[in-house]
Amino acid sequence: MIIDDDKLLRYGLQRILETASDIRVAVVCDGREAVAMAKRYVPDVALVDIQMPDVDGFDVLAELRRLDTPPAVAMLTGFGSEGNVMRALSEGAAGFFLKDASPHELIPGIRLLAAGGSALSSRVVRALASNPALAPSGRSPSVESAPLKSPGAALTAREQTVLELLPTGMTNSEIAQQLSVSRSTVKDHVSTILAKLGVANRIQAAIAAHHTNSQGVATTRRATDSAWDSRT
Structure with missing residues (x-):
């Protein structure tokens, strides 16, 4: 469902989304008709649309x-603007x-949202990651109450690989396909990543991933990676 007052934009988005065989746009409308x-x-x-x-x-x-x-609302x-993003997330947008x-x-x-996940444009992730209030030393309490831990330090090489894919908006199934592992394995890795980073969802993990990359924090690529492959 696309809700926007700009008729040209909403029909343009519909055409873009329906190029995917698994996505059907059931309705496009303006705000008055939305509910x-x-x-x-x-x-x-x-x-x-916000405005x-x-x-x-x-x-x-x-x-x-x-x-x-x-x-699921995006x-x-x-x-x-960071204010709009933070308000949207704090008021329940996915x-x-x-x-x-x-x-x-x-x-x-859209696929990630339909599967119960969260999704942000990459530019939004970059903007949030550059906000000192959302950096690993702390973040706005309007999103989650638990502080972020230092990202990357305790992650295994494979967990770091999965973390780096989270900002792309890929689903667990798509990550599993890219890494040639099972979906359940990726799901377990995502759960472990959230726990190690001290974050509550994939959005915060994506912010942590971008902050890690932008700061050049290195994670040791362990020699036991081949052992991980044998386990999965």
């Missing part, structure tokens, strides 16, 4: 979350996309 259409079509995912002349996107987010069968905007995001971000992101 009624969501009740009628019961979408798995809703993309919601619409008739209704505020955050109000639409709140209304959708109150539905008996709420969709906010959609032409600009990704994702945040910029309107100029490429299909390579949007389509995997």
Whole structure:
């Protein structure tokens, strides 16, 4: 479901998303119709524009979350101010996309949202990672209360590899396919990564991954990597 006051944009997004055989856009509408259409079509995912002349996107987010069968909501905007991102996440959005995001971000992101995950545009991840309040020494309490631990230090080589793939928006199945391992193995790795980093979800792990990469924090590639391959 795409909710945007710009008819050209929403139909353009529909065409982009429906190039994927596993994605069907059930309805496109403006903010005034959003709740009624969501009740009628019961979408798995809703993309919601933040700034619409008739209704505020955050109000639409709140209304959708109150539905008996709420969709996973990703906010959609032409600009990704940290204030908007933090408000969206704190009010229950599962994702945040910029309107100029490429299909390579949007389509995997929609799949991840439909599977119960979270997704952010890569530029949003970079912006959050550069915010001192969200760096590994601490982050905004509006997202989660537990502080981030220093990323990377306690991760195995394979966990680091999985961590580096999280900001791409890939699902566990897609990561498993790329690494030639089982989906359950990737799921276990993601759970371990979240625990080791002291974060609550993939979004925070993605921020930690970007911060690690931007700071050049090295993780030792252990010689036991071949042993990991034999275990999986």
